[in-house]
Amino acid sequence: MKKWVLGLGVAVLALGGTVTARTMMFAPGEVADGSAIKVAPAAPFSIDAAARNLSQAVQFKTVSNQDAAQNQTAEWDKLQGWMATTYPKAHAAMQKELLGQTLVYTWAGSDPAAQPIILMAHQDVVPVTAGTEKDWKYQPFAGTIAEGAVWGRGTIDDKGSLIAMFEALEALSAQGFKPKRTIYIVSGHDEEVGGTGAAAAAKLLADRKVKALFTLDEGGVITTDTPVLGKPAMMIGVAEKGYVTLRVTAPAPGGHSSMPPAEIGTVNLSKAVVAIHADQHPMELRGPVGAMIDVLAAQAGGMTKVAAANKWLLGGQIVSTMAKSPTSAAMLHTTTAPTMLEGSPKENVLPQSANALINYRIAPWDSSAEILKRAKAAVSGLPVEVAITERGAREPTPVSSSTSLGWQLIVASARAGHQGLIAAPYLVVGGTDSRNMTPVSDDVYRFMPISLSTAETKMIHGTNEHITLGNLEAMIAFYTRLIATAAG
Ligand SMILES: [Zn+2]
Structure with a gap:
């Protein structure tokens, strides 16, 4: 974090006015803090x-x-x-x-x-x-x-x-x-x-x-060590990622491994898996994650706030910092995880078909249809087929409000026990x-x-x-x- 903060300082000086003005006017988007709610006292218990x-x-x-x-x-x-x-x-x-x-x-x-x-x-x-x-x-x-x-x-x-x-x-x-x-x-x-x-x-x-x-x-x-802020904040899930698994199948003639043909299913399958994995869904500060970053950055102040207020210029810095941890990276995009590979059942037998399962967790702004389309494009030209598994897809949930009465009741009831803590919307992965x-x-x-x-x-x-x-x-x-x- 420190290194990019230094680099950020230079960039800020260079772009002076616009960046300063945006930072001064920066307020986290629509996120209520619960202060309008009068909270009932806790009931006694042991x-x-x-x-x-x-x-x-x-x-x-x-x-x-x-x-x-x-x-x-x-x-x-x-x-x-x-x-x-x-x-x-x-x-x-x-x-x-x-x-x-x-x-x-x-x-x-x-x-x-x-x-x-x-x-x-x-x-x-x-x-x-x-x-x-x-x-x-x-x-x-x-x-x-x-x-x-x-x-x-x-x-x-x-x-x-x-x-x-x-x-x-x-x-x-x-x-x-x-x-x-x-x-x-x-x-x-x-x-x-x-x-x-x-x-x-x-x-x-x-x-x-x-x-x-x-x-x-x-x-x-x-979370006691939130991304960007590094301090405790209440992370309230407002949406859940979706879930889909793609099956990649590479047909092959099979036969004895002592006389391998030019086309081998496992090789084509491997190329396809590598191609799909290389074509990662882009990491973005969008939806609930964008709102979360705004809340945390406003609280963090300093250069972090400057970056959040000027995502057009410095958003990439926040993304690359968050991308370093798999936990926070998962919030920024649809994740791609090749989990199962299958070839032949014996070491001296060529596979007649080779297949891989690739598990995705779908960001709120994506869908299983887009994922399938992207994977198919990544393997175009390779002799493989890509399809959603029989289990089907679970699309991401809608994003709940961060200003509703329900949100405020939860935030206020939690804050009553943790004075001064801020609440940020959060994406459940x-x-x-x-x-x-x-x-x-x-x-x-x-x-x-x-x-x-x-x-x-x-x-x-x-x-x-x-x-x-x-x-x-x-x-x-x-x-x-x-x-x-x-x-x-
Ligand atoms: Zn549970």
């Missing part, structure tokens, strides 16, 4: 009891395996039974429905004219990768409370959210809270393997003509259950008010997943404030 409850929740092995036959389906029933006995007041206040093992709770509001809100947190977790068990400081399904944290698979993703939400619902019910807006709690059972449960829940809500004010699910966090809620919700947000560095986020789906008691406490307090403020 963090020690909450930590013990999260510990228990982790011990139910609601593991979504790629092969569903390996799932221990009884574990979901046990988790749900345990939730009902652990949170009796919340369960008395709400109506519970089961769609398979996906939970939909309704806490009916007193004002039928008020738009409802939807809060989401999934029950399932990813498996612990075979061979990595020994790398865990504490057993991944023991729910150990140690070193000021709860340890285990799901403590963040997403039982941390689920338990924080129910702690909040229980605390509010105990206070005698009665919502004006209806509150829906949707807890998918299979988020980690496609989210069919959340899709069914969305259909149920659509059949009931629900049009929620907002939906809140997992996604962004309080993975997938969440909340994408299903687009038809039943004006806006969809993805955020947990827990503080994590970019390096710490690697424990999610990785090794030594844990949540500090400070983060758990902040999240419970946040949910009590958000529910009481939004629905009270």
